[in-house]
Amino acid sequence: MGDALQLKRRKVTRACVYCRRSHMICDEQRPCTRCVRRNIAHLCHDEESGHLQVEKTGLEPNPGKNDAVGAVGGILARQPMFASEHVGSEFSSLNEFLNMLEDPLVLDANLAPNAVPQVEQRAQEPIQEQLSSYQPTLKENFFLTAADPSAEMTPEDRLKSVINAKLEAGLLKPYNYAKGYARLQTYMDKHMNFASKQRILKPLSIIRPEFRAIARSLKDVDLILVEESFERMLLSYDRVFTSMSMPACLWRRTGEIYRGNKEFASLVGCKVGDLRDGKLAIYEVMTEESTVSFWEKYGSVAFDKNQKAVLTHCKLCRSDGSGQTTCCFSFTIRRDRYNIPICIVGNFIPL
Known part of the structure; x- marks a missing residue:
């Protein structure tokens, strides 16, 4: 019985950081079978001297990146012992997301560098065609006439022009x-x-x-x-x-x-x-x-x-x-x- 307890205690002592937190039996492999099954193999490591060592793969902030990325790495390095066993995976995903925010084009690897201008150009073409074929209504013509100061005419002629446009638009009529x-x-x-x-x-x-x-x-x-x-x-x-x-x-x-x-x-x-x-x-x-x-x-x-x-x-x-x-x-x-x-x-x- 004593040998069994000593063996169990030795296995727990050599357990990886995540199996140790869960008080689960860990095997000798690294990454261990349990971490592989939980899709956190890249985070599996032994705990040395009673302190948590953080796997830096995918988490170490790169020089010159946004300060938010470095903050994520700092938070993960200081994560408390009672954190969820999935916290590493969550911070890893957040790190990748912040990196993508710095370069939005990474979101679509198939997007060519000149694709955006081409999309804008294709969107503008039908708008220009509609504008070239657009014919203002009589009411709109009145507002255009009243708002256009570029016509070279006397104030009296301009007044008559505006009044004629308003009359044609049906906005002003003689009283009955x-x-x-x-x-x-x-x-x-x-x-x-x-x-x-x-x-x-x-x-x-x-x-x-x-x-x-x-x-x-x-x-x-x-x-x-x-x-x-x-x-x-x-x-x-x-x-x-x-x-x-x-x-x-x-x-x-x-x-x-x-x-x-x-x-x-x-x-x-x-x-x-x-x-x-x-x-x-x-x-x-x-x-x-x-x-x-x-x-x-x-x-x-x-x-x-x-x-x-x-x-x-x-x-x-x-x-x-x-x-x-x-x-x-x-x-x-x-x-x-x-x-x-x-x-x-x-x-x-x-x-």
């Missing part, structure tokens, strides 16, 4: 005033008596033919310029109405409200957003009598360029029908370059 008058007619048919409608239609029957005659003499581009002028005017009144404490709004000559401040919205019981882009009309927030009075006074000064403002009075109705407010009311007609009323600006002082 016939639709606005049809809306007014529908409202009168539903909410006004016959006498009131006749009083409103009388001034309109005079001014509308005049407007149509002037409009027929204009080209689409001229009408577009008028509409652009109206848009610029809206921007200026956005700032004016914000700074005013007096209720005010702006409407087209057909009655659709396009701007208004919060004071006017509070007066008629609506939101400020309802006073934009024709959601409400001025005749929809006035009493029938006040609407008739406005159209009669407006018709009398529509073509009078010397008339700056009209001072009168009116009654405003709340949109929910909860009440009316009597106001001192003044309105000013803003005209386009052809002397046609483009909008009316009204100011209201509650009494």
Whole structure:
């Protein structure tokens, strides 16, 4: 029994470092059978003087390599006795991976030195073919025209070029005033008596033919310029109405409200957003009598360029029908370059 224990202790004493850690019997071969079976034959070695000796095959950092590779070797050389028996294999794989990172082309040994430029060239060829055959849409053509300062032309010609491109793209159109008058007619048919409608239609029957005659003499581009002028005017009144404490709004000559401040919205019981882009009309927030009075006074000064403002009075109705407010009311007609009323600006002082 004593001889057997002595033999076993001698075998363990001569065991390789990994069999010794596992307290397993090791044979005399180097690499031992157990390390070969575990695919760590290159790490199999005897432990000398009770200290771990590290096999440097594939793990010794090379001079001039990245510091990370040297750090791996240093960590492995200082690995503790309780580390996994696979740690050497893991650090070896990590070492190889770090080496490959220094030279990415090693990842594909079949990749020729000039393969990357060739791939890029093959990718660029179909892109160039698509660009050469590309035809911009009308909308894209407008943006290209507006953004191209290289054309040698006068500012006026350039403006016409941009406007023509915008018109062809369908991004800017003359306003449909016939639709606005049809809306007014529908409202009168539903909410006004016959006498009131006749009083409103009388001034309109005079001014509308005049407007149509002037409009027929204009080209689409001229009408577009008028509409652009109206848009610029809206921007200026956005700032004016914000700074005013007096209720005010702006409407087209057909009655659709396009701007208004919060004071006017509070007066008629609506939101400020309802006073934009024709959601409400001025005749929809006035009493029938006040609407008739406005159209009669407006018709009398529509073509009078010397008339700056009209001072009168009116009654405003709340949109929910909860009440009316009597106001001192003044309105000013803003005209386009052809002397046609483009909008009316009204100011209201509650009494």
